[in-house]
Amino acid sequence: MTAKKGELVVVGTGISFGHLTMEAKAQIERADIVLAAIPNGVMADYLLQLNPQTESLMSLYGDGRTRPQTYEAMTQRIIDEVQAGKYVCTVFYGHPGVFVTPTHEAIRRLRALGYRARMLPGISAEDCLFADLGIDPSDNGCVSYEATAFLFSRRPIDPTVTMLLWQIGIVGECTLTEYAPGPNAMRVIQNMLLTQFPPDHRLCIYEAASIPGLPTRIDWFPLADLLSIATKPYSTLLIPALCLPEFASERLAELGLSEQDLAAFSPA
The missing domain is CATH 3.40.1010.10 (Tetrapyrrole methylase, N-terminal domain)
Incomplete structure (x- = not known):
């Protein structure tokens, strides 16, 4: 055609x-x-x-x-x-x-x-986040969800993987007219995270700088304080991994490898 x-x-x-x-x-x-x-x-x-x-x-x-x-x-x-x-x-x-x-x-x-x-591709807030926070998503993996979709869906929370929740500042807002979290939505998010992370696990609210010279927002705080943290509609919540995953020993055995053989892949 x-x-x-x-x-x-x-x-x-x-x-x-x-x-x-x-x-x-x-x-x-x-x-x-x-x-x-x-x-x-x-x-x-x-x-x-x-x-x-x-x-x-x-x-x-x-x-x-x-x-x-x-x-x-x-x-x-x-x-x-x-x-x-x-x-x-x-x-x-x-x-x-x-x-x-x-x-x-x-x-x-x-x-x-x-x-x-x-x-055509452009630079996203995720690109800025990786640069500003010094995160390499290949280190232990990274999953990314829109915050409301994460809230409404039954998704597994993997504490061995870094997680990003985008637009946390309007999580659970169902009228699609307001620019603030929906009623009780942030508390439900907190309770979901507490099933896999301890209250003192440190999270970060991130907002990329939109104008050169203006500060980037990088606020670290314990999970227990999530409800008291101010957000904007475009805020991103970063949940760093808590621990490393277990090796799949049965797969390593099939490949003729051991955990010691993988030491070369770990950072010094």
Whole structure:
């Protein structure tokens, strides 16, 4: 099927001002129209300098809309501009495919309609977290959940693996209109963690710096104090691993190995 006139490229600004990639910048500059969902005023002004045909999608928040209604309005606006035959660049904060519903949905629908649509990678809050906290996810593994999905689902909690709970500041918020934890949600999260971690296990609330020079939030505290810790909608809760996993001795035996043979894989 021949692609129709009109095309979409989705890019991200990264978390901080200097994270915009050269590839993303080039796409912004060449677009017929740039549709931007950027809460940072400094970056929003910069996008206008790169391409005067930049329009904000942020006005689609509010007016009594739930978040899903806002995302649908954004998706449809993107699709309308592509169907008008334009080369559209949509710009979202951070990585454009991480916690961003409209980008994935617009790409899916446009491809189904025969239009070209693609996404370029960007720097996400997770990338910043690994750098700021000095965490290598390959050390003992890392699992990552949206906090409300974790709360509502029966998921195993593995104390041998580092865990990230994204958007802990709106965990359990079911109206999809508020920007605070739902009633009793944080206490339930605490009780879930206490099944596998002791009360003095140290957790961290992390918030990446969005502007160079502003501080990154890195607040360590014991699990017992979780209910007293202030959060924002974009806060991330880091739960470090408590212990190392046991070796699977039966598998090692099948491979002709012992635990001593694996010493070379351990850090000095």
